[in-house]
Each structure stands twice: as structure tokens, then as C-alpha cells.
Amino acid sequence: MTETTFTPRVFSGIQPSGGLTLGNYLGAIKRFVTMQDEVAESIYCMVDLHAITVWQDPKALQHNTRELAAGFIASGISPEKSILINQSQVPEHAQLGWIFNCVARMGWMQRMTQFKDKAGKNSQAASLGLFGYPALMAADILVYHATHVPVGDDQKQHLELTRDIAAKFNHDYGVDFFPMTEPVIEGAATRVMSLRDGSKKMSKSDPSDASRINMTDNADTIAKKIRKAKSDADALPSEVKGLEDRPEARNLINIYASMADMTVDQVLANVGGKQFGEFKPMLADLAVAKLSPISGEMARLMSDPAEIDRILAKGALQAREITAPILQKTYDIVGMVRPAI
Ligand code: TYM
Numbered sequence: 251m252t253e254t255t256f257t258p259r260v261f262s263g264i265q266p267s268g269g270l271t272l273g274n275y276l277g278a279i280k281r282f283v284t285m286q287d288e289v290a291e292s293i294y295c296m297v298d299l300h301a302i303t304v305w306q307d308p309k310a311l312q313h314n315t316r317e318l319a320a321g322f323i324a325s326g327i328s329p330e331k332s333i334l335i336n337q338s339q340v341p342e343h344a345q346l347g348w349i350f351n352c353v354a355r356m357g358w359m360q361r362m363t364q365f366k367d368k369a370g371k372n373s374q375a376a377s378l379g380l381f382g383y384p385a386l387m388a389a390d391i392l393v394y395h396a397t398h399v400p401v402g403d404d405q406k407q408h409l410e411l412t413r414d415i416a417a418k419f420n421h422d423y424g425v426d427f428f429p430m431t432e433p434v435i436e437g438a439a440t441r442v443m444s445l446r447d448g449s450k451k452m453s454k455s456d457p458s459d460a461s462r463i464n465m466t467d468n469a470d471t472i473a474k475k476i477r478k479a480k481s482d483a484d485a486l487p488s489e490v491k492g493l494e495d496r497p498e499a500r501n502l503i504n505i506y507a508s509m510a511d512m513t514v515d516q517v518l519a520n521v522g523g524k525q526f527g528e529f530k531p532m533l534a535d536l537a538v539a540k541l542s543p544i545s546g547e548m549a550r551l552m553s554d555p556a557e558i559d560r561i562l563a564k565g566a567l568q569a570r571e572i573t574a575p576i577l578q579k580t581y582d583i584v585g586m587v588r589p590a591i
Pocket of ligand 1: 261262264273276277278297386390399401402403404405439441442443
């Protein structure tokens with residue numbers, strides 16, 4: 251088998267299952283924005299089909315999908331440079347997802363920590379879709395032959411599975427058709443933690459609103475949540491080593507570094523020796539300066555939902571120019587009969 255060279259193409263997705271958090275922004279969207287200028291083609295997706303693996307109120311799902319699109323655009327993703335879509339408007343995702351349901355093995359899915367976390371104790375009551383979730387995610391990526399996928403740290407296992415599915419498909423059918431996608435997990439904030447508990451991931455599903463910063467929070471709320479964020483009584487260290495066993499301090503420093511586009515070392519060189527009473531207002535000012543323009547722009551975009559819908563419809567047409575031929579070729583490889591074109 252000869253090694254095929256795949257043209258660099260970026261794909262990533264976010265679930266419209268609630269508001270956007272600072273974790274989504276720093277772990278994913280901020281990187282999407284830089285990557286759209288680094289690679290010729292980038293596709294960013296609101297994964298509405300993934301969202302319904304757990305119950306979503308239909309009206310809220312529509313609202314959240316448009317708000318997520320607004321969040322992407324307000325953060326700097328340009329519909330002129332990137333293809334912006336919601337997953338359900340590009341049917342090839344679900345079609346390839348079915349093929350991958352037949353490639354992936356039960357045992358692989360049973361090892362997925364996100365399934366275990368989300369299904370909780372009563373996994374028998376979880377939807378079949380939640381179990382098969384990673385096969386659809388592999389299809390999202392591979393239906394574009396995407397080579398690079400920027401994500402936060404929590405998606406690493408799903409991306410390993412995507413490579414396993416690609417490898418098994420290629421092996422079973424004796425082809426070199428799907429690429430080995432590279433995860434892009436980079437920067438100071440690949441795992442933003444809860445503001446109330448440095449051992450838990452910041453998440454839109456945490457019952458405590460104080461645990462996260464929402465991208466729709468206003469300046470006062472952002473400042474208040476940072477002021478109240480859990481910290482400790484010691485002064486900040488001047489070197490990274492000093493953050494060991496101080497999860498809350500490390501989290502706040504990582505957030506600062508990511509928002510200021512600095513390394514953790516650079517931040518500590520500036521703030522080492524300061525108490526949280528001094529550092530938290532600095533962090534709050536930075537967060538407000540970076541996030542308020544985004545939430546303002548999101549609100550402006552949300553006042554014209556029809557324009558958002560037009561952008562997503564155009565994105566779907568562009569996307570299908572890539573996905574339709576890849577799906578057809580997949581069907582040929584698998585042996586599905588269809589009319590000759
Ligand atoms: P989702 O919707 O949970 O999160 C979207 C992106 O945000 C990142 N993220 C975080 N990063 C740092 N710190 C946090 N606290 C934090 N919380 C969330 C996630 O790592 C992710 O990059 N399965 C995916 C959605 C998906 C997808 C895809 C992603 C479906 N198909 C194809 C990439 C490619 C998910 O649930 O992300």
C-alpha cells in the first residue's frame with residue numbers, strides 16, 4: 251500500500267447543548283481562530299446530532315445552535331475564511347457515521363471515559379446514541395479527510411478512537427483512504443478547571459453557575475466570579491514548580507496565560523510573590539477586556555437569527571462539495587450499489 255498524502259484540512263466541533271464556557275473558548279475556539287489562517291481549509295461545526303444523545307428541549311436546541319454560531323463568529327471565525335455548519339444540514343456526517351458503527355467494536359466504545367461520565371451509574375438507561383457517539387465524531391472528521399483537529403484535552407481519547415476507526419477501515423478494505431488525523435491540543439488552557447474546585451473540569455453541565463464563566467456573562471458577573479473563585483492563602487510562586495499541589499492557583503494562572511497569550515513562565519515572572527487579593531483583580535480586568543467584546547458581538551448577531559441561518563445554509567452547501575464525493579467513494583469501497591454518475 252502506498253502512503254497517500256492528504257492536504258492539510260482542519261475540522262472541529264462543539265455541542266450546542268448549553269451556553270459556551272470559558273473552557274470551550276480557551277481550549278478550542280481560540281485555537282480555531284488561529285488555525286483558520288494557518289491552513290487553507292477549515293471547517294467548524296455545531297454538532298447538533300451529538301447534542302441529542304442526551305435530552306434537548308427542541309426550542310432550546312435551536313437557540314443554542316444559533317448562539318454557538320454567533321459565539322464562533324464573534325470570537326473571530328470568519329464565514330469567508332472557514333466553513334461554518336451545523337452537523338444535521340450535512341447528511342454525509344450521519345451516513346458515514348453508520349458505516350463507522352459497523353467498523354468500531356463494542357469493546358472500544360465501552361472504554362470511552364466520556365460515555366462512563368455521562369451515562370453515570372445507570373448506563374442501561376443511556377441512549378444508544380450516547381454509546382455510539384464517538385463513531386459519529388470519527389465520521390465528522392473523516393468525512394472531510396481532515397488532518398488536524400484542535401480540541402481541549404478531554405477529547406484526546408475520542409481522537410485516538412478516530413485513528414483506530416480509520417486504521418481498521420483502511421485495513422479491512424485494503425485501502426489507504428482515511429487519513430490518520432492529528433489532534434491539536436496546545437496552549438496553556440487545554441484543560442480549564444472549575445472555579446469552585448480545581449480538580450473538576452469547567453463544564454456547562456455543572457449545576458453551579460459560579461463554577462464557570464459563560465461567554466454571555468456581563469462584565470460585573472465575570473469580575474464577581476473571579477473574585478469569588480477558590481484559591482489558597484499562599485503568595486503566587488515565581489516558577490512553575492511552585493504550582494504543584496495547588497490546582498486552583500494553577501488553573502487561574504493558566505487562564506491568565508492563555509488570555510494574555512503568554513507562557514505560564516512569563517506570567518509567573520510578573521506575578522510571583524503577589525497574593526490572590528492582588529492577582530484576582532488583574533485576572534478579572536483581563537477577562538473582562540477579552541470577553542466583553544465577544545459577548546457584546548454575540549448579542550448583536552443574535553438579534554438577526556435569519557442572517558445566522560443564511561451563513562449556516564451557505565456553509566452546508568460548501569461542506570457538501572467536500573463530503574459528498576468522500577461518502578460516495580466510501581460506498582464504492584464498501585460495495586454499495588448505486589447508479590453510475
Ligand atoms: P464539547 O462540546 O464538550 O466541547 C467543545 C470543545 O471545548 C473543549 N473544552 C474544554 N477545553 C478546555 N477546558 C475545558 N474545561 C473544556 N471544556 C470543553 C473540548 O475539548 C472541545 O474541544 N465530542 C466533542 C464535540 C465533537 C467534536 C467532533 C470535536 C463532535 N464531533 C469532531 C472535534 C471533532 C465535545 O463534546 O465537545
